[in-house]
Each structure stands twice: as structure tokens, then as C-alpha cells.
Amino acid sequence: MDREKVFRTKTGFCHILPDKIVLTRDGFVGEIAKITNGKGISRILIIYSFISIGFFYYAFTTYKSGQIFLALIFGLLGGYLIFGILTSLNNSATPIIMRDKIKDVKYKKAISGITRSRFEVYFENEDRKIKKRLIILPGTLDNGKIETDKALEIMSEENLIKNS
Secondary structure, X not given: OOOOEXXXXXXXXXXXXXXXXXXXXXXXXXXXXXXXXXXXXXXXXXXXXXXXXXXXXXXXXXXHOOOHHHHHHHHHHHHHHHHHHHHHOOEEOXXXXXXXXXXXXXXXXXXXXXXXOEEEEEEEOOOOOXXXXXXXXXXXXXXXXHHHHHXXXXXXXXXXXXXX
């Protein structure tokens, strides 16, 4: 490979280099992501934890006041957030992934109007633990199909993805 290959992501760009993958943030959405996530996802998981505690508190107080349906809704929302936290504990927000540490790359197709297409990059971090880095692609309103096709082509050319 003579030069880097680049494709757009939800919050910036993904640069595929011979020895590493570099994710950069750009524009307003990227700046918001920098503020909320920083270099890790622990801050957002802590925020979700506090929100889920609030949902469980409201579930308990509404149950005590006899509003069973509302208590069930708050309880389900709190449970959903806890489930999201538990499934995200192994995620990483690292902006640089060394290609020799990559174990697998999976492509997840978008569900139209509900989710965005994404790559799940499984890699070994400095602590020799397998982590997952999500590379979320642009949505439908932001030339998502064109950008997704370009990203798939680049990832396939670089032999990073097999199940496209």
C-alpha cells in the first residue's frame, strides 16, 4: 500500500495506514464526542449508571404510589441501560489501533431507519486484553450508502474484513 486510505465515519474519518488504523474526529459531532467520551468510554458509562439509578428510583416510588404500569416502564428503561452498560464494558474508544494487534473485523449492516452500519474491530490492547472498537459509519441522511460502500471497499482491499 503506497498511501493511506480514508473513509468518513459518523464523527470524523478513519485512516487505514500500513501499520495502524487511526480514527480522527471532525466537525461539530466530533467535538461533542470528544467532550462526552474523551479517550475512554468510562465517563459515558458512569452517566448511564446514574440515569439507570434514577429510573430504578422512579420505578420504586411510582410502584409505592400504586402506579404499576409507570413503575414497569421506568424499571424496563433502567434495566435496558444496565444491559447496555454491561455489553459496553469491553468496548474501547482508542483512536489508534495497531494492525498487528487486530484479531478480527466484522461488518454489521444498518437496519434502515433504526441503526447505522458499523465495523466492529476486535484487537489486543496494551494489557493483552481483547477489546472492541466500533467504527460507526454515516447515516442515511449523510450519504450513508455511498460512504458505507466506500468503507467496505477499502476494508476489503486491505484484507481487514472477510464477511462483507
